[in-house]
Amino acid sequence: MSRRPCRVLVGAVIGAVLLLPLLSGTPPTRADGINKLMLVMDSSGSMKESLPGGSSKISAARSALNTVISGLPGTQQVGLRVYGAKVFDKADKGACTDSQRVVDLDTDNRSELRTAVGRYRPYGETPTGYALAQAGKDLGTDGQRTIVLVSDGESTCAPDPCKVAGSLAQKGFKLRIEVVGLGVSGKARNTLRCVARAAHGHYYDADDASDLTRALDTVATRSARPYKPSGRPIVGGTSAPQATPLAVGDWVDRLGGVDQERGELFYTVRRSIPGSTFHISAALINKTDDYDGLTVELSSGGERCGSDGQALNGGSGPIVSVAFAAPGPLGWNEECRGADYFTVEISRGVNHSGDGLAATVPVEIRVTEEAPAGNDSELPDALPRVAHQQIGLDHPVKIAGGSSFAEATGLSAGSYRGSIVPGELQLFSIPVGWGQHLDSRLRIPELTGRLADEMDDGGPELNLRLFSPSRAPAELLEQSSPSSTLEADGTEIDSVSAPVVYRGRTSNEERIAAASEAGRYYLAVSLAADDGKSYQVPYALGVAVDGTVRGKPIGSVHRTPTSPNGTPTPGTPTPVPSASPVAPSGQAASPQPAAAENSSAGLLARTVAIMVGTLGVIAVTGGLIMIIRRSR
Known part of the structure; x- marks a missing residue:
């Protein structure tokens, strides 16, 4: 296998993490410490071993990091720490404290990062716990902080990495550790999984360069996307x-x-x-x-x-x-x-x-x-409910879903593709007019290999829910199948709303009443946590807005929320991929406008959105929902 796949892999991964904050329309600044990222790379002797295909682990990582550096925005704080790089043997002095911050956490440090990557060599022991403790100090105590740990072996020194991770997590709930295990098994794998669990993160297996690319892509994208209440x-x-x-x-x-x-x-x-x-x-x-x-x-x-x-x-x-x-x-x-x-x-x-x-x-x-x-008096009380349509999923466009209502990614009708991990929530917004209804379909393909093995004891719940512009649950339960257990042989769910009717607000049926506003409806895609397991599941998402615009009220104007502290106003999507999804008519659908007409940030975010395509939309519904009917 050539080095190019790994370069693409890590480039997409870490680049996605670093640039994703711009999708909210508010670039991070050094003052607020938002989304600080410290890469912690294993430089122990075992990293010289070969991956399937012939290239070494270290060369794959080095090539990928160089690709990432070229796309970093100047406003993003990122640093690089290595461990096991200078002291050869555990018997040698300093072997268990052999970790160096080779690039300080800062902005505009491209030259330093490239130089450090070029010097990245496999050499010594594996003091993982010490390196994590130092990375926690590197990030400080302010803002959203993420450590991305890449390791190919068991820690050979005290302290216990899992205990260090738990201690860091207790000191600040905005710190998380995402872990990629490169070709590990047994005790080493268990320890790395423990590190991720203890610090609110996820663990990902990578058995070859392609796995490493996908895993880092997932880690980088998710690390920047905690749910952020807005207002x-x-x-x-x-x-x-x-x-x-x-x-x-x-x-x-x-x-x-x-x-x-x-x-x-x-x-x-x-x-x-x-x-x-x-x-x-x-x-x-x-x-x-x-x-x-x-x-x-x-x-x-x-x-x-x-x-x-x-x-x-x-x-x-x-x-x-x-x-x-x-x-x-x-x-x-x-x-x-x-x-x-x-x-x-x-x-x-x-x-x-x-x-x-x-x-x-x-x-x-x-x-x-x-x-x-x-x-x-001239408006209809209701419109006929249209049966769920079979939405095509051909030629999907990569998407990056938002992690909250305020950061929901704007979509048009069309087909999309992304990925989801256990415990993740992804949100999209779609404009729906008077007389129209929203139809959606989510499909997980047949799973193979290790991913299929994860489903042996039954997979977690997969959900696709709809919300109105006012955030009322809006999927018609009798016409939707919004929830299913994830199955190895493939899974498909769908959700459809009622037609948007102004007078529907007086209905005693709450899902009819929910569809009484035209505007941006939300799709929420979610996959439940799976007993601490972490893996990436690909999906295809189809979105259709059906029906003719009719029944428009005259003079009915909303006084809507304004934009507090840079938060997008209701109905204003975050940027979507610049590639144009295909509308039902076959015409190219235009991407939705950015939340803020902030020229450079908006343009850059749209560009980055293509790169972060492994994200999707996690919608939360199903299983154990208990709706208490509206009392009158």
């Missing part, structure tokens, strides 16, 4: 009389556990447009294997108007979201329908139940206000 900070009241005024916008609060301090938060919203409709939602991310839940209740003048809730097992997908319109269904009483203000109560759990929901978590709150339609 302006707000502190809700702890009782109705202490309710905090809530304006149109995106907000983030801290919600306590069930029946604990700040487990119930209160806000007020007041109309600024006569006869308007509020769209209100609350969402949290469930990172556990247990149930978590939310309840949102509206009242006015002491009169209870309505409530909704959702509880979701973390293994079935991380997004727990509750949303509805106010006024809501036809069953609302007139006092609520004509009220000028509402009290909004957001509480943890459903019906105040939720054993073990003790941890305080961020909760994202979205409020929009919509003027009434001037032609309300």
